[in-house]
Amino acid sequence: MLKKVDFISMDHGTKNDYDLIAIHDFENERNLFFRVIEWLKMMDGESPYQISRLQHSLQTATRAEEDGADTETIVCALLHDIGDVISPSNHSQVSAALLRPYISDKNYWIVLNHGLFQGYYWMHHYDEDRNARDKFKDHEHYQDCIDFCSNWDQKSFDPEYKTKSLDYFIPMVKEIFSRKPKPFV
Numbered sequence: 069m070l071k072k073v074d075f076i077s078m079d080h081g082t083k084n085d086y087d088l089i090a091i092h093d094f095e096n097e098r099n100l101f102f103r104v105i106e107w108l109k110m111m112d113g114e115s116p117y118q119i120s121r122l123q124h125s126l127q128t129a130t131r132a133e134e135d136g137a138d139t140e141t142i143v144c145a146l147l148h149d150i151g152d153v154i155s156p157s158n159h160s161q162v163s164a165a166l167l168r169p170y171i172s173d174k175n176y177w178i179v180l181n182h183g184l185f186q187g188y189y190w191m192h193h194y195d196e197d198r199n200a201r202d203k204f205k206d207h208e209h210y211q212d213c214i215d216f217c218s219n220w221d222q223k224s225f226d227p228e229y230k231t232k233s234l235d236y237f238i239p240m241v242k243e244i245f246s247r248k249p250k251p252f253v
């Protein structure tokens with residue numbers, strides 16, 4: 069049976085207790101990669117788009133790779149919508165939070181804000197400001213986020229596009245989640 073801490077409230081925890089938890093947390097972190105793949109698989113299935121959310125993610129990553137993006141950026145393209153599985157209404161923030169300990173500040177910012185930037189393609193149909201993203205016009209990654217949406221995300225709903233498989237991208241996901249996580253970001 070799994071060894072347990074002695075305390076029932078944290079203020080009574082000892083160093084030994086917290087060492088035990090740290091070992092568990094480390095294992096949990098090490099296995100994150102497997103859970104990420106399972107969450108991606110949950111994005112398969114019916115959707116009102118012509119392809120599944122998983123296929124959209126794979127296609128976005130495929131386009132990133134074909135444009136010569138590095139592995140980290142490809143993985144961000146693959147996982148940019150994974151927050152949909154947990155919290156559809158703020159999926160960009162959830163995807164970004166998952167990736168943040170393993171990626172650059174630039175890629176974090178792009179994933180975090182891609183939902184707003186992607187709004188350029190649909191918000192005006194609902195009398196909303198499609199240029200709402202322009203509040204970030206002076207941000208150093210403004211154009212990068214526009215490019216992410218324009219070149220990869222908004223285009224990747226094409227059932228005819230030669231999209232690479234999930235198996236193809238798994239080693240890349242493993243590589244990024246094998247990085248030492250940045251603490252307390």
Ligand SMILES: [Fe+2]
Nearest residue numbers: 148149182183
């Ligand atoms: Fe999205």
Ligand SMILES: [Fe+2]
Nearest residue numbers: 124148149221
């Ligand atoms: Fe997307």
